[in-house]
Amino acid sequence: MGKPFGATDWRAMSREQVDAGLNNGVAVAGSAEIGAGWVERSEAMKVRFPAHLELSYGPRERNRFDFLKAADGGPTLVLIHGGYWQMRSKDFFTCFAAGPMAHGINVAVIGYTLAPEATLDEIVAELHASVDALVAQLPSLGGDPARIIVSGWSAGGHLTATTLTHPAVKGGVAISGIYDLEPIRHSYLNEKLKLDEAMSKRNSPLLRDSGPAAPLSLVVGGNELPxxxxxxxxxxxxxxxxGLPVSYEEIAGADHFSIMKQLESPTGRITTLIKQMAERI
Known part of the structure; x- marks a missing residue:
């Protein structure tokens, strides 16, 4: 698709330029306040749907998920938070269940261990373990284990792509993700991630020979970092x-944070993509 977005060859950049090119918190004014609003609205969602919170899928403290039920026997969206694999938690992200739930899609908001407590290999494995647990628990929770799709934002977009390889996952919608980890390895973000070249490459969808056959919709904001x-x-x-099923689109005018309005809203574009994918599985 060429290089239409400005300076995007990180190898030609200084370390300072790479750091700035990945720093969404600095690029978007008021990002901390936006995140605080997400937490506030997420707490309100959990008050509305308290029946299945803090369910365990593994032994570590953050191996928990919240299941928000919209419809008996309905499809389930696995929702993965962002934060460059080292910040935030599922409790920032529950508010974004509102859009899909309006269409009868159950939502499992997944937590995972953050770096440096966990390596990226371990984080990717935790997401796969969470899907294993969902497959086992969905019949009792009221969802259909044969209709699981996955979506996430930022680092969660990356984890969407890596979780798409799970055999129970029927499709994914990745939002504003990182798919080649090599620039991450050469930035300030690697102080906690501690990626070496081998770990970076085996966890980079863009550096693999191929990819999973399940459909993947890719979304990014038109005003995001190049x-x-x-x-x-x-x-x-x-x-x-x-020859792998894929769609790509930019949300005009959206930055790295405002793009999430398109998931929180029942009529948002990302919600629509998830609804359409759920209808096909």
Whole structure:
């Protein structure tokens, strides 16, 4: 798809330029206040749907998920929070269940261990373990274990792509993700992640020979940092040339944080993509 987004060759950048090119918190004014609003609205959602909170899928403290039930026997969306694998928690993200739930889609908001307590290998494995647990628990929770899709934002977009390889996952919607971890490895973000070249490459969808056959919708904001926009475009092209089902679109005018309005709203574009995917499985 070329390089239409400005300076996106991180290898030609200084360390300071790479750091700035990945720093969404600095790029978006008021990002801390936006995140605080997410937490507030997430707490309100949990008050509305208190029946299945803090369910365990593994031994570690953050191996928990909240299941918000919208419909008996309905599909389930696995929702993965962002924070560059080292910040935030599922409690920032519950508010975004509102859009899909309006269409009868159950939502499991997943927590995972953060770096440096966990390596990226371990984080990816935890997400797979969470899907294993969902498959086992969905019949008693009221969902259909044969209709699981996954979505996430930022680092959660990356984890969406890596969780798409789970055999129970029927499709994914990845939002503003990172799919080649090599620029991360050469940035300030690696102080906690501690990626070496081998770990970076085996966890980078763009650096694999191919990818999972389940459909993947890729979404990014039109006003996001060029490196993120390019990575989303590159993964779409990567999958297309390999004959893997993929769609790509930019949300005009959206930055890295405001794009999430398109998931929280029942009529948002990301909600629509999830609804359409759920209808096909």
């Amino acid at each position: 490196l993120l926009r390019q990575q989303t475009s590159d993964l779409a092209a990567f999958r297309a040339v390999r």
